[in-house]
Amino acid sequence: MNLRENAMAIYNGEQPDFYGDLMAAVEFIIDPLLERDALIPQDGKEYIDSWGTVKVFLPGAPGAHPHLTPENIVIKDIEKWEEQISVPSIDAFDYSKVRDQAASIDREKKLVCFFCPVGIFERSHFLMGMENALINYLEYPDEMKAMLRVITDHKIAYIKKIGEECHPDIIFYHDDWGTKQNLFLPPSVWREIIKPLQKEIADVIHECGMIYMHHADCICQPIVEDMVEIGVDIWQGVIAQNDIVEIQRITEGKLAMVGGIDAPKIDIENITEEEIRAEVRRAIDTYCPAGRFYPSIPNAVCYREWNNSIVMDELESYGRKFAEEHPIQKTQSI
Structure with a gap:
C-alpha cells in the first residue's frame, strides 16, 4: 500500500500495512486567508489580521498568537458587536x-488536505479575549449566537469556495474547545451555542464531498458523542488525558x-530512548486494537x-510490526 491507501484502510476499518500518523499521508494546500493572517515575521512586533485581531510571532515561539489588550480587542461591547465586527471578503484572494x-499533488498516493484554522469558538475569543468570551457565552448567549452566526456564514462560504476551486479530500478544521483538564465551556452551553452551527459546517463539508477532520488537542471526552452527531469524521489531536479506550467504546x-x-x-530533556519508545508502543498497544486509530x-x-x-x-517499526501481528479478521468499517 502507498501512504494514501494505508491511511484510507485505517479510516475504513480495514487491514493496513502499518499503523502510523495520518498526517504523513496528506499534502497541505496553502490557505490564502492563513497566509494573510498567520504567516507574519517572527519579530515580536504587532500585526493585524483580516478580522482586526492583533497578533505577534515571538522569536522561538511555534507560531503567531493573538496579543490582546482591553484597548486593542475588536469587540469591546458584546451588545454592540454588529458595529464593531468587520468580516473579511473571501473574494479578495487569488486562488x-x-x-x-492541488493539481500538482498525486491523488493516487496522497490525500489533499486543506487547513482551515480558527474555528468559530476560537474566532470569538480572538475578537474579544478569552475571559470576555467565556463571560459573554454565559451572560449574553443571544448576542454570542448572533455574532457566531455571522462567523459561521463566513466559514461556510469559504469552505464552499475552496471546494469549488480545488476539491480537497480533507478539510482540516481547527478549533480547540478545551484544555488538558476540561472543556472551556460547560457542555450544555457548548451544545446550545456551538453545536448547531458546527453541524451546519460539517454538513457543508460533506455536501462538498470532503472528509471533516477536526483538530482539538484538548479534553473533548464530555462531547465526543455530540462530535459524532455533528458529523466529525476524524478527531485529530486526541491527547492521552482523555480516556481514549472509553471514547472508542461509547x-x-x-x-x-x-x-x-x-x-x-x-518531549523533555533527560529521558532515555527506551522510555520514548515505550510510550509509542503503549499508545499503539492500547488504542489500535479498536481500529480506526492513527497513533x-x-x-x-x-x-x-x-x-x-x-x-x-518507533512508529515506523512498531506500527508495522503491530499491524502484521494483529490482522483484522473482519471489516470494522462504519
Whole structure:
C-alpha cells in the first residue's frame, strides 16, 4: 500500500500495512486567508489580521498568537458587536496558487488536505479575549449566537469556495474547545451555542464531498458523542488525558482518531530512548486494537529534534510490526 491507501484502510476499518500518523499521508494546500493572517515575521512586533485581531510571532515561539489588550480587542461591547465586527471578503484572494498546488499533488498516493484554522469558538475569543468570551457565552448567549452566526456564514462560504476551486479530500478544521483538564465551556452551553452551527459546517463539508477532520488537542471526552452527531469524521489531536479506550467504546467506532502519544511526557530533556519508545508502543498497544486509530503526537511533532526522531522511528517499526501481528479478521468499517 502507498501512504494514501494505508491511511484510507485505517479510516475504513480495514487491514493496513502499518499503523502510523495520518498526517504523513496528506499534502497541505496553502490557505490564502492563513497566509494573510498567520504567516507574519517572527519579530515580536504587532500585526493585524483580516478580522482586526492583533497578533505577534515571538522569536522561538511555534507560531503567531493573538496579543490582546482591553484597548486593542475588536469587540469591546458584546451588545454592540454588529458595529464593531468587520468580516473579511473571501473574494479578495487569488486562488490560482490553490488550484495549482492541488493539481500538482498525486491523488493516487496522497490525500489533499486543506487547513482551515480558527474555528468559530476560537474566532470569538480572538475578537474579544478569552475571559470576555467565556463571560459573554454565559451572560449574553443571544448576542454570542448572533455574532457566531455571522462567523459561521463566513466559514461556510469559504469552505464552499475552496471546494469549488480545488476539491480537497480533507478539510482540516481547527478549533480547540478545551484544555488538558476540561472543556472551556460547560457542555450544555457548548451544545446550545456551538453545536448547531458546527453541524451546519460539517454538513457543508460533506455536501462538498470532503472528509471533516477536526483538530482539538484538548479534553473533548464530555462531547465526543455530540462530535459524532455533528458529523466529525476524524478527531485529530486526541491527547492521552482523555480516556481514549472509553471514547472508542461509547462512539462505537464511528469516530476515527489521530493522537494518543503523550507528548509532554516524552518531549523533555533527560529521558532515555527506551522510555520514548515505550510510550509509542503503549499508545499503539492500547488504542489500535479498536481500529480506526492513527497513533501520533497530537500536535504533530515533539519539539526536541532527537526525541521526535525516536518517536518517528518507533512508529515506523512498531506500527508495522503491530499491524502484521494483529490482522483484522473482519471489516470494522462504519
